[in-house]
Amino acid sequence: MILKMSSLVSMAMRQTPLTCSGHTRPVVDLAFSGITPYGYFLISACKDGKPMLRQGDTGDWIGTFLGHKGAVWGATLNKEATKAATAAADFTAKVWDAVTGDEVLTLAHKHIVKSVNFTEDSNCLLTGGNDKVLRIYDLGKPEAEPQEIAGHTSAIKKALWCNNDQQILSAAEDKTIRLWDKNTKEAVKTLSFDASVSSMEYIPDGEILVITYGRTIAFYSAHSLDLIKAVDAPASIHSASLHPEKDFFVAGGDDFKLYKYDYTTKEEMESYKGHFGPIHCVRFSPDGELYASGSEDGTLRLWQTAVGKTYGLWKCVLPEELSSENSEALYCPPAEIKA
Amino acid sequence: MKTPVSVLRLPSGPEPNSRGFDPSSPRFTALCSSSSSDDDDDDEEQQRLRSELRQRFLWTLSLMKHKLVQFDMHERVRMRARFGASDLDVLRLQVSELETPLGVQREALVRSQDVLACSFEL
Numbered sequence: 001m002i003l004k005m006s007s008l009v010s011m012a013m014r015q016t017p018l019t020c021s022g023h024t025r026p027v028v029d030l031a032f033s034g035i036t037p038y039g040y041f042l043i044s045a046c047k048d049g050k051p052m053l054r055q056g057d058t059g060d061w062i063g064t065f066l067g068h069k070g071a072v073w074g075a076t077l078n079k080e081a082t083k084a085a086t087a088a089a090d091f092t093a094k095v096w097d098a099v100t101g102d103e104v105l106t107l108a109h110k111h112i113v114k115s116v117n118f119t120e121d122s123n124c125l126l127t128g129g130n131d132k133v134l135r136i137y138d139l140g141k142p143e144a145e146p147q148e149i150a151g152h153t154s155a156i157k158k159a160l161w162c163n164n165d166q167q168i169l170s171a172a173e174d175k176t177i178r179l180w181d182k183n184t185k186e187a188v189k190t191l192s193f194d195a196s197v198s199s200m201e202y203i204p205d206g207e208i209l210v211i212t213y214g215r216t217i218a219f220y221s222a223h224s225l226d227l228i229k230a231v232d233a234p235a236s237i238h239s240a241s242l243h244p245e246k247d248f249f250v251a252g253g254d255d256f257k258l259y260k261y262d263y264t265t266k267e268e269m270e271s272y273k274g275h276f277g278p279i280h281c282v283r284f285s286p287d288g289e290l291y292a293s294g295s296e297d298g299t300l301r302l303w304q305t306a307v308g309k310t311y312g313l314w315k316c317v318l319p320e321e322l323s324s325e326n327s328e329a330l331y332c333p334p335a336e337i338k339a
Numbered sequence: 340m341k342t343p344v345s346v347l348r349l350p351s352g353p354e355p356n357s358r359g360f361d362p363s364s365p366r367f368t369a370l371c372s373s374s375s376s377d378d379d380d381d382d383e384e385q386q387r388l389r390s391e392l393r394q395r396f397l398w399t400l401s402l403m404k405h406k407l408v409q410f411d412m413h414e415r416v417r418m419r420a421r422f423g424a425s426d427l428d429v430l431r432l433q434v435s436e437l438e439t440p441l442g443v444q445r446e447a448l449v450r451s452q453d454v455l456a457c458s459f460e461l
Contacts, residue, residue, distance in 0.1 A: 012341060012342060013341060013342055013343070013344050014341035014342060014343045014344065015344065016344040016345070016346055018346065018349065018350050019349065019350070020350045020351050020352070022352045022353040038369075049452075052353065053359075053360075053427050055348070058346070058350055059350030060351045060354045061350070061351055061352055061354075062359055062360065062361075062364075062403075063358055063359030063360035064353055064358045064359055065358075065362075082370065099360070099366060099367055099370045099371055100360055100362075100367070100371060101358055101359065101360035129394065152447045178378075253361050301414040302435050304344065307344060308344050311349065313346050313347045313348060313349075314345070314346055314347075315344075315345045315346065315347055316344075317344075317345045325437060
């Protein structure tokens with residue numbers, strides 16, 4: 001049996017979450033960009049109306065997008081982290097230059113906007129909100145009227161592009177998730193639940209949909225909307241995220257804790273305390289090395305996937321070496337040990 | 340007893356007086372085309388106008404002191420009060436004899452983000 005050095009370290013170490021302060025109200029949504037030549041980035045949506053951009057691996061603040069006049073309910077970045085989009089209670093969705101922080105576009109809606117999502121090529125923006133209508137904006141022709149898709153009977157909470165941006169997945173307060181064809185604007189499939197869906201994450205690689213409702217974290221095929229597997233957590237869950245390599249998933253909700261599960265066995269591996277309020281959103285970074293959580297307590301916290309590994313601001317310190325006088329000798333070699 | 344993972348430092352937080360997006364960062368300099376002198380002139384003009392507007396706003400706040408001010412809030416709520424002062428970030432306004440739908444509040448702090456408009460006689 002081979003025990004990885006990293007597993008030995010993890011067993012001896014206690015998770016130290018990194019707290020990102022700056023918001024003054026609950027953090028309700030967060031999103032990572034893809035991996036860019038400058039690393040990856042994180043955007044957080046907050047009820048204080050001031051979404052923030054942070055360096056993804058350290059949590060260092062980069063800038064605040066100023067302009068919204070109400071709570072920001074949704075935020076997203078394009079893959080290259082050159083554009084950001086936000087959805088707010090001031091009845092607008094805004095598109096921003098994520099390098100300069102400048103507001104590029106304001107898209108007026110008829111009610112609170114809850115969700116925004118770019119296509120892979122960043123040319124179109126999907127919005128959804130309390131007016132129950134999905135809208136597709138062509139960012140090359142911002143003055144043109146958006147395409148509209150109606151059908152939901154209650155406020156839309158989340159809307160995502162999927163299946164090569166040919167289809168749209170939307171979750172609403174009407175307790176349904178619907179899969180729409182972008183061209184015909186027809187609902188291809190509908191999933192109904194007993195409870196309102198609290199969150200939805202789409203994993204393009206593998207076409208998996210992660211859905212949370214009540215205490216359940218469920219995984220569906222994004223093509224067929226067939227259930228793959230489901231897990232019940234100890235408390236009501238508001239958000240969950242699947243690791244890029246699909247070995248773990250994390251979830252958080254009402255009891256302020258973050259839960260980490262083995263995706264294959266569905267077993268709960270760890271739970272972490274840290275937040276002082278319910279967790280509203282949780283997402284894995286694009287490289288899977290950390291996950292970020294946003295809470296009612298107004299903070300964002302970064303958590304290590306492999307506890308104790310040297311990454312970002314975390315430094316691997318082997319327990320015996322903590323009392324060593326020669327602190328320069330501290331390192332964590334990725335060796336394997338036979339047991 | 341598990342040892343907590345060490346950290347080099349805490350994540351840096353927002354700067355108090357700036358919205359960030361440092362123009363000298365490697366990403367900014369690489370991705371943003373350099374501005375021409377025309378852009379610089381525009382920027383200067385914008386900055387001048389911004390300074391002017393900011394000055395007028397601050398003068399208005401100081402003129403409001405001791406005056407009877409009417410606050411227009413959401414849901415068509417209107418409240419009158421005697422204006423005292425604003426805090427540094429203009430987040431809260433200190434007022435006296437605030438006439439609210441629930442009665443008169445001798446001393447109060449009004450959250451400026453909740454105020455749609457305020458008016459007073461010069």
